[in-house]
Amino acid sequence: MAHLLGAEQISLEYPTKKVFSGITIGLNEGDRIGIVGRNGDGKSTLLKVLAKDLAVDSGRVTHRNGLSIGMLDQSDVLDQELTVGVAVVGNRPDHEWASDPKIRDVISGLLGDLDWSAKVGDLSGGQRRRVALAKLLAQELDVLFLDEPTNHLDVEGVAWLAGHLSKRWAANAGGLIVVTHDRWFLDAVCNLTWELHDGVIEPFEGGYAAYVLQRAERDRSAAASEARRQNLLRKELAWLRRGAPARTTKPKFRLDAAAELISDVPPLRDKVALSKLATARLGKDVVDIEDLSYEIENKNILRDVTWRLGPGDRVGLLGINGAGKTTMLRLIEGQLKPTSGKIKLGKTVKIATLSQEVRELDQFHGERIFNLIAREKSTFVIDKKEVSPGQLVEQLGFTQAQLQTPIEDLSGGQRRRLQFLRLLFGEPNVLILDEPTNDLDTDILTAMEDLLDSWPGTLIVVSHDRYLLERVTDDQFALMGDGSLRHLTGGVDQYLELRRHSLLTGAASNSKLAASSEDSKSSKQNSSLSGAELRDAEKNLSRIERALEKLATEEAKLHAEMAAHDQGDYQGLAIMAEKQSAFNEKREALEIEWLETSELLQ
Known part of the structure; x- marks a missing residue:
């Protein structure tokens, strides 16, 4: 593979810290590299050095x-006076950028909800x-350096970005280096991992899952002082191996080696024991929401x-x-009152929230x-063992020296870790985590997940971090944007499929189609139509749904034709644009008809 860029024996030192010491690395065509390491170890600095935006000492x-x-x-660094359109595509004529399928894909994937002007x-x-x-x-580039690209993206946006980067270049072309704490994203995109620590870089084959295995093997032979980190x-590896079947096919390492490594590892969570503890502390009723509207x-x-x-x-x-996640959390906490319906909390419920x-x-x-720690409890029970608050603080990455740091001088990640510990010190039995991964590196996230494994209460997590959701929760639910809540028996994959269907058939119709079969049956039972009228309405509804699906298929074919069409043939492109306009009008008419028919069945 052809060489793209490299660094030879680079060193960089600040007055109080040595960032790099004699590092030699390279990026070849086809490399998709993820950089992991603790906050403050120089990941962002490394990107700037490799881009020649920052000079090294040697x-x-x-x-x-x-x-x-x-x-x-x-x-x-964007010019605040530019419009969104000019910021993205410059002053290029509309027909020029609109005829580029890659630019259209980028705009629809990232900016679909923004006003172009x-x-x-x-x-x-x-x-x-x-x-x-x-x-x-939107630019044609040989190499991309991305520093925390998933920040401010939801689960759907992260999945789109992973798909875009996976198909942006041919397999043996282009180069990517990404710094991110999103471990699902690392697995989905990267074929190499660099761990940056103590001024050096250790390379690993594969994405995050492969990195975990190789690092575990390395740490098994380390000194006894590394025992806790190894465990x-x-x-973490045990969860990767025992997780969803799709995950075990991703890493490029021997599964029999993984099985041997974790053969003596107990289950990630003892659900029976934790359930007994939770029942003893909470009682049978925790949060009951009935017919709630806001x-x-x-x-x-x-x-x-x-x-x-x-x-x-x-x-x-x-x-x-905008689907109502934060509203739901505030209703549960009692900060908001429902418009109708009720929320009942168990008598012993004690809620704690880690806010954004x-x-x-x-x-x-x-x-x-x-x-601050000295005022908390002297002991804390975790995994059936008593540990001191100081031990928990150390587990979440605080050194003894850092304990003397003033609260106002803490970084964003340190503040998040400290507040998480304060919540646990208060021994709540219902824990709400609202985007808990912000500002945290992969090591600290792993430690946080380990603490949650042994925590026996009820847990509610709102996060765009798919790895975290799959790691610490057993069930996923989705607010579909039309006010309804849906249980995702198929997990995050099912949610993404529902969203893709929504984009194909139109947001308004999909919101109705996504309703559960129980809701549909209830609507039919409450309908005032006669038997014949009810059957006719149901048939009409099915016809409209089939028409919407057919229209979506025809639109997909048209988009493929536009992408393959000669971009210099403006007349041909104009004809295709007219077809798209006709599709839009037809879909809008079908959606209105669908909604009107649905109201008859209510």
Whole structure:
């Protein structure tokens, strides 16, 4: 494979820290590299060095002649006065960029909910981040450097980005280096992993799962001081091996070796024991939601939702932005009152929430970590053993020296870890985690998951991190955007399939189609139509659904024709655009007819 870029014996040192020491690495065509390591170990710095945006103290970085590189870093560098369209495609004529299938795919995958003419300065931070990513992906580049590209993307957006990067270049072309804490994304995209630690880089074959195995094998032969870290990794490996069948086919390593490594590892969670503990602490009733609706500004956020959570239940909640996830959490916490219906909490329920912003620590300004911990419980029971708060703090990555750090000087990841520990110190029996992976590296996420494995309460997780959802929850539910809640028996894969179907058939119709069969039967029973009228309405509804599916198939064929068509044939492209316009009008008419027919059946 042809060489793209490389670094030879590079070293970089700051006054208080040595970042790199004599590193030699290279990127070849076809390499898709994920960089993992603790926060502060220099992952983002390495990207800037390889892009020649940051000079090193010694050594050299070389690029192949004519190499084009694009970088997504964590700073906001877009011109605030530009519109979204100009920021992404520049001043190119509409027919020029619109005829490029890759650009159309990028826009639909990342910016479908944004106004093309909106000013960048009027967007939220997350929206600007997506615009910056779209601008980068719309270009023809040999190499991409991506620093936390999944931040501000939901589960659906992360899946789209993984698919885009997997097919962006031919198998032996292009190069990708990505820094991310999203372990599912690493497995889906990368064929190599670099672990950056203590100023050096250790390369591993394969994505995150393969990296875990190889690192576990390495750590098995390490000194006794590494025993605790090794056990965490072996437990993580046990979940990888025993997880969904699709996951075990992804890593490129011998499954018999993995089976041997984890042959003596106990189950990840002793569900029976944890359930008994949870029942003893919580009772039979935890959260009972019945016929709940919530409306704001004449918009139904939640509609007739019934959801029951028992002791020891571990559930993940998915949904696009605006579907009502945060509203549901606030209703459960009692911060909001439902428009109708009721929420009943068990008498012994004690809820604790890890919020996205972690502002709860602001009240401790001027205090140090040690003083804050000293006021907590002297012991804490985890995995049937008593451990001190200090031991838990160490498990989540705080050193003894860091215990003297003032609260206001903590990084985002450190604040999140400390607040998570404070929640556990309070011994809640219902724990709500709202995007808990923000600012955390893979090692700390693994440690957090290990703590949750032995926690016996009821767990509700809202996260775009698919790996975390599959790792710590046993059931997933989705708010479908029409106010309904759906149990995802097929997990995250089922949710993504439902969303794909929604995009094909139109959001309005899919919201209705996604309703459960029980809801449909109930609607029919409540209908005021006569028997013959009811049968006619049901037949008409089936006809419309078939027409929508046929229309979606015809649209897909048209898109394929547009992609393969001579881009210089403007007349031909104009004819195809007229066909697309006709499809849009036909779909809108069918959706209106579908909704009108559905109302007859209610």
